[in-house]
Amino acid sequence: MILLETRCLSAFYGDFQALYGIDLKLEEGETIAIIGANGAGKSTFLKTVVGLLAAEHESVILAGRPIGGLPAAEIVRAGVSLVPEGRRLFPSLSVEENLLIGAYRRLGSGYWTLPRVYDLFPALQARRHFPSHALSGGEQQMTAIGRALMANPRVLLCDEISLGLAPVVVRSIYAALPRIKESGAGIIVVEQDIVQALDAANRVYCFQEGRMSLEGRPGELSRDQIHLAYFGA
Amino acid sequence: MTAWVNTLLQGVMLGGLYALFAAGLSLVFGIMRLVNLAHGDFIVLAAFVILALMQTLAIDPFLATLLAAPLLFGLGYGLQNQLLNRTLDKDILPPLLVTFGLSIIIQNGLLEVFSADSRRLRAGAIETVSIPLGGGIAVGATQLLTLASAIGVILILNYLIHRTEIGRAFRATSDDPEVARLMGIDSGRIFSLVTAVAMVVIAVAALHLGIRANFDPTVGPARLLYAFEAVIIGGLGSLWGTLAGGILIGAAQAIGAKINPEWQILAGHLAFLAALVLRPQGLFVGRREAVAEPRAGSCTRWCARLRAGTIAHLARCGAEWVGRLVSRAWMSALRCARENLALLGRAAIRSSLPARSAFERSKVGDEERFRVEVGTRSSRHLAVAAVGVGALLVALPAFASRDLINDLIFVLTMLALAQFWNLLAGYAGLVSVGQQAFVGMGGYLLFASTIHLGIDALIAIPLCGLLVGAIALPTALIVFRLRGAYFAIGTWVMAEVYRLVIAQFKELGGGTGMSLPVSVTNQVAGIEWVKALFDVRTSAARDIITYWLALTLAIGTIALVYLILRSRHGLALAAIRDSEDAAESVGVNNFKTKLWVYVVTAAATGMVGALMYLQKARISPDAAFSVLDWTAYVIFIVVIGGIGTIEGPIVGVLLFYVLQVNLAHFGTWYLMLLGLFAILVMLFAPKGIWGYLSQRYGLALFPIRRRLVERMGATPPRPDT
Numbered sequence: 001m002i003l004l005e006t007r008c009l010s011a012f013y014g015d016f017q018a019l020y021g022i023d024l025k026l027e028e029g030e031t032i033a034i035i036g037a038n039g040a041g042k043s044t045f046l047k048t049v050v051g052l053l054a055a056e057h058e059s060v061i062l063a064g065r066p067i068g069g070l071p072a073a074e075i076v077r078a079g080v081s082l083v084p085e086g087r088r089l090f091p092s093l094s095v096e097e098n099l100l101i102g103a104y105r106r107l108g109s110g111y112w113t114l115p116r117v118y119d120l121f122p123a124l125q126a127r128r129h130f131p132s133h134a135l136s137g138g139e140q141q142m143t144a145i146g147r148a149l150m151a152n153p154r155v156l157l158c159d160e161i162s163l164g165l166a167p168v169v170v171r172s173i174y175a176a177l178p179r180i181k182e183s184g185a186g187i188i189v190v191e192q193d194i195v196q197a198l199d200a201a202n203r204v205y206c207f208q209e210g211r212m213s214l215e216g217r218p219g220e221l222s223r224d225q226i227h228l229a230y231f232g233a
Numbered sequence: 234m235t236a237w238v239n240t241l242l243q244g245v246m247l248g249g250l251y252a253l254f255a256a257g258l259s260l261v262f263g264i265m266r267l268v269n270l271a272h273g274d275f276i277v278l279a280a281f282v283i284l285a286l287m288q289t290l291a292i293d294p295f296l297a298t299l300l301a302a303p304l305l306f307g308l309g310y311g312l313q314n315q316l317l318n319r320t321l322d323k324d325i326l327p328p329l330l331v332t333f334g335l336s337i338i339i340q341n342g343l344l345e346v347f348s349a350d351s352r353r354l355r356a357g358a359i360e361t362v363s364i365p366l367g368g369g370i371a372v373g374a375t376q377l378l379t380l381a382s383a384i385g386v387i388l389i390l391n392y393l394i395h396r397t398e399i400g401r402a403f404r405a406t407s408d409d410p411e412v413a414r415l416m417g418i419d420s421g422r423i424f425s426l427v428t429a430v431a432m433v434v435i436a437v438a439a440l441h442l443g444i445r446a447n448f449d450p451t452v453g454p455a456r457l458l459y460a461f462e463a464v465i466i467g468g469l470g471s472l473w474g475t476l477a478g479g480i481l482i483g484a485a486q487a488i489g490a491k492i493n494p495e496w497q498i499l500a501g502h503l504a505f506l507a508a509l510v511l512r513p514q515g516l517f518v519g520r521r522e523a524v525a526e527p528r529a530g531s532c533t534r535w536c537a538r539l540r541a542g543t544i545a546h547l548a549r550c551g552a553e554w555v556g557r558l559v560s561r562a563w564m565s566a567l568r569c570a571r572e573n574l575a576l577l578g579r580a581a582i583r584s585s586l587p588a589r590s591a592f593e594r595s596k597v598g599d600e601e602r603f604r605v606e607v608g609t610r611s612s613r614h615l616a617v618a619a620v621g622v623g624a625l626l627v628a629l630p631a632f633a634s635r636d637l638i639n640d641l642i643f644v645l646t647m648l649a650l651a652q653f654w655n656l657l658a659g660y661a662g663l664v665s666v667g668q669q670a671f672v673g674m675g676g677y678l679l680f681a682s683t684i685h686l687g688i689d690a691l692i693a694i695p696l697c698g699l700l701v702g703a704i705a706l707p708t709a710l711i712v713f714r715l716r717g718a719y720f721a722i723g724t725w726v727m728a729e730v731y732r733l734v735i736a737q738f739k740e741l742g743g744g745t746g747m748s749l750p751v752s753v754t755n756q757v758a759g760i761e762w763v764k765a766l767f768d769v770r771t772s773a774a775r776d777i778i779t780y781w782l783a784l785t786l787a788i789g790t791i792a793l794v795y796l797i798l799r800s801r802h803g804l805a806l807a808a809i810r811d812s813e814d815a816a817e818s819v820g821v822n823n824f825k826t827k828l829w830v831y832v833v834t835a836a837a838t839g840m841v842g843a844l845m846y847l848q849k850a851r852i853s854p855d856a857a858f859s860v861l862d863w864t865a866y867v868i869f870i871v872v873i874g875g876i877g878t879i880e881g882p883i884v885g886v887l888l889f890y891v892l893q894v895n896l897a898h899f900g901t902w903y904l905m906l907l908g909l910f911a912i913l914v915m916l917f918a919p920k921g922i923w924g925y926l927s928q929r930y931g932l933a934l935f936p937i938r939r940r941l942v943e944r945m946g947a948t949p950p951r952p953d954t
Contacts, residue, residue, distance in 0.1 A: 050415065051414075052411065052414070052415075071414070071419075072414040072415055073414055073417045073418065073419050076414075076415060076416065076417040077417055081415070082415050084412055084415065088409055088412045090404065090405045090408040090409060090412070090413075091408055092404040092405075092407065092408050093401060093404055093405060093408070097401055097404075100398075100401065101401050101402065101405050101413075101416050101418075102416055104398070104401075104402060104416050104417050104418055105416070105417025105418070106417075147416070148415075151416070151417065
């Protein structure tokens with residue numbers, strides 16, 4: 001079943017068009033990666049899906065229900081959570097409070113609870129009462145992912161979760177993705193690190209200057225194809 | 234000794250009241266970065282609501298407060314939800330102006346309903362109960378209750394913010410509203426709840442205000458200032474710090490009053506200024522972020538010098554520096570910044586043209602193909618028309634009635650004030666609510682120099698300008714420690730300090746003011762010549778001279794503002810307004826540029842003030858330092874006309890004049906209408922009447938934008954290969 005679909009999705013910053021007719025599908029239990037150079041529109045795509053930028057109502061569909069252009073708070077309630085670029089934890093909240101605020105508008109019970117998030121990222125348990133800015137970059141990223149999970153999303157959007165982290169830390173964070181997938185969520189990761197993205201994803205989309213330039217399964221795409229789709233001519 | 238202990242104790246108790254005033258302000262600012270200029274008026278409004286409930290239901294004030302709290306909760310929620318949430322953005326101007334408008338509406342609405350009579354909330358027997366602490370020291374029960382309430386309110390607010398789920402949402406929204414939305418938090422609803430809670434705190438504050446002292450509809454602004462001072466002294470985000478700040482102000486006031494009853498308020502303000510100079514980040518900073526700006530490098534450097542006590546050095550630097558700036562401003566005005574413009578324009582083109590590479594390639598060989606223009610066709614036609622209008626205005630006294638001349642004096646002086654406020658707020662981003670300080674100082678210096686030093690009024694006016702500029706320099710060094718909305722209230726405090734200090738001088742008429750002797754007004758240089766020229770009496774000749782001076786000032790003001798904006802400094806100002814950090818990073822010295830604008834504006838405002846009071850010939854501290862006359866009206870003119878344009882104030886002053894002539898006799902209703910009008914314009918046409926017209930029809934009478942124009946007959950661009 002198709003979990004999330006965008007149909008001819010476009011996005012604008014004022015008069016400037018940042019996305020041109022993106023068609024994308026996310027199946028249930030699937031992880032897809034969006035790769036592309038700086039300014040290709042990857043983050044814009046995630047922001048538009050989650051309602052931080054305006055979109056046509058019919059252009060974003062979550063499990064058959066159009067959600068495009070709804071306020072972000074409602075889209076989160078419908079089941080789409082974003083791990084924002086640069087983590088953006090709430091500095092006046094402790095680690096545990098950051099996790100709890102993720103469940104602010106959650107409906108009913110779901111798989112993800114505070115103990116399960118601590119189980120997923122054991123490093124956070126010991127630091128639960130620390131102010132969020134006192135954590136290392138990796139721990140902050142774990143908190144940001146945990147915060148998004150606390151809303152029990154059907155679709156988890158991850159914006160550059162490897163940004164500014166050491167390779168070993170990146171690997172440990174990516175190691176958590178399969179478990180998140182097991183909980184039933186579909187995952188879209190946006191990455192500049194192509195190797196990491198190809199490794200984690202079932203399918204890959206490549207963006208270039210606001211347009212989709214390539215789509216396929218990691219094993220079936222050649223280096224040259226990706227190079228062309230990534231950088232253009 | 235016992236008397237002093239009692240005084241100090243009273244001060245501490247009074248501090249509890251100020252902390253109550255401040256708690257709501259602190260809560261609202263801490264969470265939504267909204268500074269509510271109507272905060273004091275809300276307290277007074279709440280006091281009147283309690284009074285009305287007491288009278289209609291015949292209940293005691295405590296019960297009435299309990300009933301008023303849900304009403305005010307609802308009012309706060311609705312107000313934030315329907316009005317204030319629309320003004321929240323990066324720009325600090327809309328919320329400031331909307332709450333300023335609200336302040337005027339509430340004050341005058343209360344005057345209309347409850348009259349200007351002093352009221353009090355009668356609490357019965359408890360008012361007279363005094364608790365002896367031994368050794369002749371005693372404290373009133375109501376005073377103790379105030380302090381206890383303040384502590385109680387702070388405890389409850391701290392619990393709400395730090396221990397509850399809604400408090401978590403408050404803090405999250407305050408940190409990052411965008412990510413808060415990603416958590417499913419509706420920030421608009423959160424903000425409305427915050428204001429609603431703040432209104433309940435205001436109800437408690439109002440109860441204590443009304444029990445302890447008399448109040449009337451006009452006491453709000455002073456409460457706002459005390460609240461603001463307590464917040465700044467305590468440091469942002471720390472409610473306990475706010476309590477300490479309130480106690481400091483209260484104690485200073487009590488001690489001041491003990492020495493001389495007239496010094497009570499002044500002592501409180503001075504304690505605040507001292508705290509601001511010595512510890513701009515607040516005495517008890519709770520969070521990493523402080524309102525006062527310790528981060529602008531040059532500011533801290535100046536401040537460090539000030540602290541080290543090298544005031545002589547400071548004055549020397551200041552004088553040298555002002556001299557250099559003035560001469561530089563003249564030079565660039567004379568050169569008309571032509572080369573600068575060309576250079577800047579070219580740089581701008583290079584960075585802004587989308588087809589940069591194409592342009593770079595075609596540049597070789599036809600450097601001349603593009604040029605940078607500032608004027609438009611309409612502006613050139615209008616320049617000719619303006620010269621005609623100017624000539625007509627100069628010759629006007631020959632055939633106009635004296636009434637018209639008098640009205641025009643009013644229009645022209647208000648226009649000059651509006652232009653300067655616009656330069657300050659609309660271009661430099663320095664939203665001041667304290668320009669009345671310089672109008673008043675200009676007026677008083679004119680009186681002092683003509684009466685006590687016997688200087689001719691015509692010479693005294695520019696002299697007053699220079700002196701006011703000199704006063705503005707140290708003023709700036711204090712208020713520049715505050716940013717944005719806090720800067721606005723800081724300037725207001727400074728104006729109050731000047732008013733209170735001037736009222737101490739018996740030679741200047743003290744609190745009641747004084748008149749300019751006829752010998753001064755009737756012996757202005759050139760008056761005999763004007764009398765002969767137009768064949769008029771002395772008083773009419775005096776008006777004509779004042780009129781010409783006002784005309785010169787107004788035209789000079791427009792010319793000065795226009796030249797500044799066309800120069801490099803204008804570009805720097807625009808850059809600072811748009812992004813302080815970016816401007817600094819390309820080499821604009823933000824601190825110097827702002828200081829320069831502030832001092833020049835103050836000096837010119839002082840000259841206008843001197844001229845106005847030459848015409849009025851009577852001055853008093855309350856009138857000369859009136860926030861309504863010299864700042865509120867001016868803000869109204871600029872905002873309605875169009876902030877950030879030179880044309881806006883001209884349109885605004887004409888409209889204001891028409892309203893004033895036709896509606897001023899409606900008194901409070903007129904003022905409420907002005908406030909409402911300003912709020913509506915800010916919400917629906919934030920660029921004002923001129924902004925709307927120029928956007929719609931592309932008009933620009935005083936064009937300052939650099940535009941790229943292709944030369945006529947230039948070679949067509951080569952096809953891009």
